[in-house]
Amino acid sequence: MITLATPAAMQQWARSQHASGRRIAFVPTMGALHEGHLHLMRTARSHADVVVASIFVNPLQFNSREDFDTYPRPMDEDLSLCDSVRVDAVYAPTAAAMYPVGFETHVDPGSLAVPMEGAMRPGHFRGVTTVVAKLFGAVRPDVALFGQKDFQQLAVIRRMAIDLDMGIDIISVPTVREPDGLALSSRNRRLSPGDRRASVAVPDALRSAVEALAAGETDAQELERTALRVLARESHGRVEYVRVFDAATLEPIPTIDREAVIAAAVWFSDVRLIDNMLLHPATDTAAGTAM
Numbered sequence: 001m002i003t004l005a006t007p008a009a010m011q012q013w014a015r016s017q018h019a020s021g022r023r024i025a026f027v028p029t030m031g032a033l034h035e036g037h038l039h040l041m042r043t044a045r046s047h048a049d050v051v052v053a054s055i056f057v058n059p060l061q062f063n064s065r066e067d068f069d070t071y072p073r074p075m076d077e078d079l080s081l082c083d084s085v086r087v088d089a090v091y092a093p094t095a096a097a098m099y100p101v102g103f104e105t106h107v108d109p110g111s112l113a114v115p116m117e118g119a120m121r122p123g124h125f126r127g128v129t130t131v132v133a134k135l136f137g138a139v140r141p142d143v144a145l146f147g148q149k150d151f152q153q154l155a156v157i158r159r160m161a162i163d164l165d166m167g168i169d170i171i172s173v174p175t176v177r178e179p180d181g182l183a184l185s186s187r188n189r190r191l192s193p194g195d196r197r198a199s200v201a202v203p204d205a206l207r208s209a210v211e212a213l214a215a216g217e218t219d220a221q222e223l224e225r226t227a228l229r230v231l232a233r234e235s236h237g238r239v240e241y242v243r244v245f246d247a248a249t250l251e252p253i254p255t256i257d258r259e260a261v262i263a264a265a266v267w268f269s270d271v272r273l274i275d276n277m278l279l280h281p282a283t284d285t286a287a288g289t290a291m
Contacts, residue, residue, distance in 0.1 A: 001079075001082060001083045001086075001087055001088060001089065001090065002088070002089045002090070003079065003089070003090045003092055004089060004090070004091050004092070005091075005092055005093055005094065005097065006093060006097050007093065007097065007098075007134075007137070007138040010052075010089075010091045010093075010138040010139055011137075011138055011140065013089055014052075014138075014139055014140035014141075015140070017049075017050055018140065022048070022049035022050050023047075023048035023049050023050070023142040023143070024048055024049075024050055024051075024052055024139065024140060024141045024142050024143075025044035025045070025047045025048035025050070025051050025052070025141060025142065025143045025144070025145065026044070026051075026052045026053075026054070026135070026136075026139045026141035026143070026144040026145070027040045027041050027044050027051065027052070027053045027054075027087075027144070027145050028053075028054045028056075028132060028135050028144065028146075029053060029054060029055055029078075030055070030056065030057045030058065030071065030186065031055040031056075031057060031073055031074070031075065031078045031186070032071070032073070032074060032078070032186035032189065033055075033077075033078045033081045033082070033186075034176075034184045034185070034186060034188075035176055035184055036147055036149070036175065036176040036183075036184035036185075037053075037081075038081060038084075038085050039173065039176050040145045040146075040147060040173055041053055041082065041085045041087055042085055043145060043171075043173055044143070044145050045086070047143045047145070047169075047171060048141075048142055048143055050088040050089070051086070051087050051088050051089075052087070052088065052089045052090070052091060052139050052141065053082050053087045053089075053090050053091070054090070054091040054092070054093075054135050054139065055075065055078055055079075055082075055090060055091070055092045056091075056092065056093055056098065056131070056135070057071050057073060058098075058127060058128075058131040059095060059099075059127075060099075060106075060123075060126070060127030060128075060130055060131060061124050061125075061127030061128050061131065062124075062127075063121045063122065063123065063124060071186075075092070079092075091135070091138060091139060093138075098131070098134060105130075106126055106129075106130045107126070107129040107130045107133045107160065107164075108126055108129070109125045109126065109128075109129045109156045109159070109160065110159065110163075112152065112155050112156045112159055112249075112250050113125035113126075113129075113152075113156050115152075115243070115245070115250060116152055116241060116243055116245075116250075116263060116265070117152050117153070117265070117274070118152070120240055120241065120265065125152075125153070125156050128153055128156065128157070129156060129157070129160050132157055132160070133160065133164070136161075136166060136168060141168055142168065142169065143168065143169040143170075143171055144157075144161075144168055144169070144170055144171070145171045145172075145173055146170065146171070146172060146173070147172075147173055147174075147175060147176075148172050148173065148174055148175050148276070149175045149183045149184075149185065149274070149275060149276070150274070151261055151263060151276045152250060152263070154170070154172050155250060157170060158170040175275075177203065180200045180203075181200055181203035181204065181207070182196075182199055182200055182202070182203055183202075183203065183273075183275045185273065187271050187272070187273060188271075188273075190270075190271045191268055191269075191271050192269060194236060195236055195268035195269050195271065198234050198235075198236035198237055198268060199236075199237070199266075199268055199273060201230060201231055201233070201234035201237055201266070202231070202237070202264055202266050202273055202275050203275060203277075204230050205227040205228070205230035205231045205242070205264060206227055206262055206263075206264060206275060206276065206277040207277065208226050208227055208229075208230045209223040209224070209226050209227045209244075209262045209277070209279070210262070210277055210279065212226045213256055213279055213280075213281075218255045218256045218257070218281070219254070219255060220244040220252070220253055220254055220255060220256060220260070221244075221254075223244050223256070223262060223279070224242050224243065224244055224262070227242045227262060227264065228242055231264070231266060236268055236269075237266045237267065237268055238266065238267040238268075239264070239265075239266050239267075240264075240265040240266060240267060240272070241263075241264065241265050242262070242263070242264045243262070243263050243264075244256075244260055244261070244262045244279065245260060245261055245263070246258060246259075246260060246261075247259040247260055247261050247278065256279050256281050257281055258281060259278065259279070259280060259281070260278070260279040260281075261276050261277070261278055261279060262276060262277055262279055263275070263276035264276070
């Protein structure tokens, strides 16, 4: 496994792979890797000849300096994990390499970035689309894999790749969960023992809406209320939002008559967790989401 630290070095490596007729699959991460990331990397192997993972904590997508400063950065451990799943190259640029003096170009996302995370974290998706566009430019992937846990991010990036004619297939991968249902996230390691026990209320709440749909409840607002009632029983959590929306447009819908998603953002002390599950009309099947 090779580690590359500059855009030029990454591009040169990617050109050599393409010149040899190899397809590149890419898994972008901010490090603090967990089984969800490793699952993406293993899955990437089935879509290409070589796999690249990036490790870069992107300052542009954080709304809180404290959140950015406390985000875990176990680089040696992350590199070892990448090597264990046979990643071929790790792109680990510095902030100075990504955003050198004079940098001023950003990618502005469209309407998909407005609700939910966009409303709660102003500028977040502008930072996401900018860094992902730069990572794509360095890695030159044929396919890129993202976890469904960040459903809105996945939709925004897929739209960007289409709109900007990037020629990259964006592949979504279902969420990997803990045995108790909590979606794997790098932020989970910051939960106190009490908050970790309480955090299972998030997947429980989403699952309650899925089960209500399976029992015949199709009213979107009632499904939201069903999830909120579960969250209200957990005193450790502070709900930021629970939303049901169209899976394609992310627009609110009155009834589940098409593929939809229920998503939630909940604070446990100073740790913000997000999760979602798919809502399929006339079925009791739901899939969760992981990055």
